Amino acid sequence: MPNRCLIGQPGSRAALDTPALIVDIEAFDRNVAKMAEYARARGVALRPHAKTHKSVACARRQIAAGAIGVCCATLGEAEIMVQAGIAGVHITSPQVTSSKIARLIALNGSAPLGLSVVVDHPDNLAAFDQAAQQEGTRLCVLIDFSAGHGRTGCADADAVLALARAAASAHGLRLCGLQSYSGNLQHIPTRVERSQRAQDQRAILRRIVRQLRESGIVIDVITGAGTGTYDLDGEDKLFTELQVGSYIFMDIDYQRAVLDGCNVPAFETALFVATAVVSTNAPGYVTTDAGLKAFATDGPAPEVATGAPEGSRYQFFGDEHGKLILPDGVEKPPLGTRIECVTPHCDPTVNLYDIYHVVRGDTLIDIWPIDARGKR
Amino acid sequence: MPNRCLIGQPGSRAALDTPALIVDIEAFDRNVAKMAEYARARGVALRPHAKTHKSVACARRQIAAGAIGVCCATLGEAEIMVQAGIAGVHITSPQVTSSKIARLIALNGSAPLGLSVVVDHPDNLAAFDQAAQQEGTRLCVLIDFSAGHGRTGCADADAVLALARAAASAHGLRLCGLQSYSGNLQHIPTRVERSQRAQDQRAILRRIVRQLRESGIVIDVITGAGTGTYDLDGEDKLFTELQVGSYIFMDIDYQRAVLDGCNVPAFETALFVATAVVSTNAPGYVTTDAGLKAFATDGPAPEVATGAPEGSRYQFFGDEHGKLILPDGVEKPPLGTRIECVTPHCDPTVNLYDIYHVVRGDTLIDIWPIDARGKR
Numbered sequence: 001m002p003n004r005c006l007i008g009q010p011g012s013r014a015a016l017d018t019p020a021l022i023v024d025i026e027a028f029d030r031n032v033a034k035m036a037e038y039a040r041a042r043g044v045a046l047r048p049h050a051k052t053h054k055s056v057a058c059a060r061r062q063i064a065a066g067a068i069g070v071c072c073a074t075l076g077e078a079e080i081m082v083q084a085g086i087a088g089v090h091i092t093s094p095q096v097t098s099s100k101i102a103r104l105i106a107l108n109g110s111a112p113l114g115l116s117v118v119v120d121h122p123d124n125l126a127a128f129d130q131a132a133q134q135e136g137t138r139l140c141v142l143i144d145f146s147a148g149h150g151r152t153g154c155a156d157a158d159a160v161l162a163l164a165r166a167a168a169s170a171h172g173l174r175l176c177g178l179q180s181y182s183g184n185l186q187h188i189p190t191r192v193e194r195s196q197r198a199q200d201q202r203a204i205l206r207r208i209v210r211q212l213r214e215s216g217i218v219i220d221v222i223t224g225a226g227t228g229t230y231d232l233d234g235e236d237k238l239f240t241e242l243q244v245g246s247y248i249f250m251d252i253d254y255q256r257a258v259l260d261g262c263n264v265p266a267f268e269t270a271l272f273v274a275t276a277v278v279s280t281n282a283p284g285y286v287t288t289d290a291g292l293k294a295f296a297t298d299g300p301a302p303e304v305a306t307g308a309p310e311g312s313r314y315q316f317f318g319d320e321h322g323k324l325i326l327p328d329g330v331e332k333p334p335l336g337t338r339i340e341c342v343t344p345h346c347d348p349t350v351n352l353y354d355i356y357h358v359v360r361g362d363t364l365i366d367i368w369p370i371d372a373r374g375k376r
Numbered sequence: 377m378p379n380r381c382l383i384g385q386p387g388s389r390a391a392l393d394t395p396a397l398i399v400d401i402e403a404f405d406r407n408v409a410k411m412a413e414y415a416r417a418r419g420v421a422l423r424p425h426a427k428t429h430k431s432v433a434c435a436r437r438q439i440a441a442g443a444i445g446v447c448c449a450t451l452g453e454a455e456i457m458v459q460a461g462i463a464g465v466h467i468t469s470p471q472v473t474s475s476k477i478a479r480l481i482a483l484n485g486s487a488p489l490g491l492s493v494v495v496d497h498p499d500n501l502a503a504f505d506q507a508a509q510q511e512g513t514r515l516c517v518l519i520d521f522s523a524g525h526g527r528t529g530c531a532d533a534d535a536v537l538a539l540a541r542a543a544a545s546a547h548g549l550r551l552c553g554l555q556s557y558s559g560n561l562q563h564i565p566t567r568v569e570r571s572q573r574a575q576d577q578r579a580i581l582r583r584i585v586r587q588l589r590e591s592g593i594v595i596d597v598i599t600g601a602g603t604g605t606y607d608l609d610g611e612d613k614l615f616t617e618l619q620v621g622s623y624i625f626m627d628i629d630y631q632r633a634v635l636d637g638c639n640v641p642a643f644e645t646a647l648f649v650a651t652a653v654v655s656t657n658a659p660g661y662v663t664t665d666a667g668l669k670a671f672a673t674d675g676p677a678p679e680v681a682t683g684a685p686e687g688s689r690y691q692f693f694g695d696e697h698g699k700l701i702l703p704d705g706v707e708k709p710p711l712g713t714r715i716e717c718v719t720p721h722c723d724p725t726v727n728l729y730d731i732y733h734v735v736r737g738d739t740l741i742d743i744w745p746i747d748a749r750g751k752r
Contacts, residue, residue, distance in 0.1 A: 002475050002479060003475075015474075015475070016475075017473065017475040017476065017479075017752070018473065018752070019752055051695060051696070073695060073696045074696060093654065093665070093696055093697070094654045094655055095654075096652065096653075096654050096711045096712050097393065097394065097652050097712045098391075098712070099378050099379075099391070099392075099393040100393065103378060103393075120655055120657060121655070121656065121657065121711055123710075123711055124711060146657060146658070150657075150658045151655070151663055151693050151694060151697055151699075152654065152655040152657075152663055152697070153655070153657065154657055155657045155658060159657065183694055276472065276473050277472075278469065278470045278471075278472050278528065279470055279496055279497070279527070279528040279529070280497065281496060281497065281522065281526075281528075281529065281530055281531045281535065282522070282526045282531060287527055287528055289469070289752075292672070292674050292721075292723075292724045293723075293724055293727050293750075294752075296668070296673070297672070297673045297674040297724075298668050298673040298692065316674065317527050318527060318559055319427060319449060319723050319724060320427070320449045320450060320469055321469070321527055321528070323527075334499075335472045335497055335499055335500060336472050336473045336474070345668075347668075347669075347695050348668045348669055348673075348695060351669050351728070352727070352728075352750065353750060354750050373750075374669075374728065374729060374730050374749075376393070376394070376395055376665075376670075
């Protein structure tokens with residue numbers, strides 16, 4: 001870890017061995033506090049999504065600010081969080097194969113207060129029930145509703161009701177609630193459309209919740225919302241929990257979407273990739289050391305934050321290189337110049353790194369492991 | 377590592393905890409042998425690129441088949457290979473920052489036979505020379521020529537000559553050769569165009585080599601070529617070494633490009649991602665557990681190899697999920713069904729995993745660490 005020796009040295013941010021993933025701790029902490037304050041003021045619980053950071057250190061900071069636990073997208077993330085003593089872990093994706101169910105039940109037994117997991121199919125529910133009973137444990141399940149996205153979850157109210165009834169009567173399970181995550185709404189670029197579609201989705205969800213309650217089915221938790229809809233879905237007391245993730249870092253897409261219709265950004269960009277200029281022989285551009293293995297490539301191109309001439313554009317240039325295209329007539333930054341970029345899509349970008357370089361201003365102050373990177 | 381207990385169990389390939397990266401060892405070994413045989417027959421050396429596999433186990437198999445060492449794209453890869461006792465490491469990307477140069481010189485000192493690295497700028501050459509002299513060591517450098525790609529490397533013959541002269545007279549350096557890698561030609565889909573452009577590029581390179589020799593500059597090594605041009609660039613005794621990488625695995629793009637104009641595939645697909653069906657509630661498709669964090673996203677979509685109905689198409693469906701779109705009227709594969717996909721772009725896909733699941737036929741026979749994953 002070549003950068004460890006730089007911790008505490010003033011100006012060390014500009015001397016990091018590259019490519020390096022950087023967290024601006026002041027912006028990060030303000031984001032964490034702001035979302036916690038939003039949730040507190042609305043009387044809604046906050047169980048942020050750890051799939052974004054995959055880091056025990058980040059989870060602890062969120063919990064210290066008031067979060068009641070973390071969500072995990074993979075069982076491997078949940079294992080890391082539980083092993084680190086994080087309570088209140090909820091797994092947001094179905095776990096259906098026999099090896100995953102065995103791991104899940106074992107993990108549930110090792111978590112002092114247990115954990116929760118979604119379920120969207122009667123066969124999977126029966127398998128959970130059987131495995132939990134065999135181990136003499138009880139697994140807390142949330143019925144997953146597809147919420148207009150259709151990725152996972154029950155397709156309609158009838159399916160939710162049938163599954164909730166089955167869960168409520170299963171000896172190995174405890175029915176804890178409902179998950180309704182509209183992943184397809186989070187990145188809609190205009191606030192007006194996002195707001196309307198989130199409202200439509202909440203109307204559907206509200207009818208399902210009413211049907212459940214009219215059927216005598218008790219559900220305590222209704223979890224959903226992301227960084228794109230937190231202040232829409234958090235307003236009207238339908239959701240009891242928010243499972244927002246990206247607000248801590250704010251990537252290019254989210255910064256654009258969340259800013260739309262607002263005067264000031266709701267959250268600050270807190271995640272950057274530092275790269276260095278490694279070749280300067282071509283006309284009009286220089287080559288950097290951060291390419292397809294340093295940034296997620298499913299979103300827009302990275303954007304230059306600092307270090308490059310105004311108007312420079314970043315393009316991918318193979319696995320290990322970036323192309324920094326310079327405006328006409330601008331002098332090339334020399335070899336070794338450090339450039340920091342805003343990340344295109346934060347979650348899969350984080351998943352490419354083993355460590356966060358935590359900076360305060362211009363100084364590296366800590367290195368945090370990305371404990372659950374690559375954990376499935 | 378939930379799959380370790382499956383090693384040696386017949387049929388274990390179909391029971392792997394998913395998503396899992398799989399190497400078909402028989403196809404892999406045939407690919408390794410075939411490229412080694414090609415190089416041997418042409419009298420050209422083989423120093424395959426370890427950026428593809430990032431694995432000591434893979435490097436050892438290549439060397440056992442006749443390779444003289446491995447190429448590395450990052451210094452971190454080279455550190456892993458040298459620490460594992462792999463000799464003949466060549467670093468194909470410029471290393472320019474002071475921290476990288478310090479690591480490079482230290483590594484050179486710890487490699488019994490040293491290593492080699494490219495250089496494309498007089499300032500970088502001077503920095504190498506100074507650092508090597510300070511440590512009382514000598515660093516083997518190859519002058520990097522941009523080869524029509526313009527990513528790294530000297531732009532023209534004059535720059536190559538000037539740099540070669542400077543290297544030849546530097547006390548801390550040893551001029552070992554020339555690198556000319558046309559990364560921009562490798563994926564050209566038609567063999568006719570790829571062949572013509574590789575030939576044009578070799579003509580330019582041949583003139584540079586002649587100028588160097590006429591100037592009394594001795595170069596032993598001329599390295600270049602990739603899986604897309606190996607049998608073009610390997611034919612006419614210009615290159616002394618091939619630095620091919622992807623031939624061991626063969627992803628979707630390379631399989632298409634290399635097959636063009638040939639009757640049989642030159643190399644076999646040996647790398648797969650196994651995924652499981654985790655949700656089946658939507659009409660016309662099912663959801664799997666391999667998404668943006670399980671496949672490289674800079675290339676085409678993954679292609680189904682086995683396990684899904686004929687004509688199924690794979691799409692990304694968020695960070696952790698894939699959408700398997702089924703042909704009309706086809707019955708959905710049930711929850712837990714294993715599907716294996718051919719990888720879209722092998723190098724950045726491998727970089728998302730910590731381990732290879734090595735299979736022989738239907739049986740998991742070993743697990744190999746991807747030692748240099750994420751190493752920069």
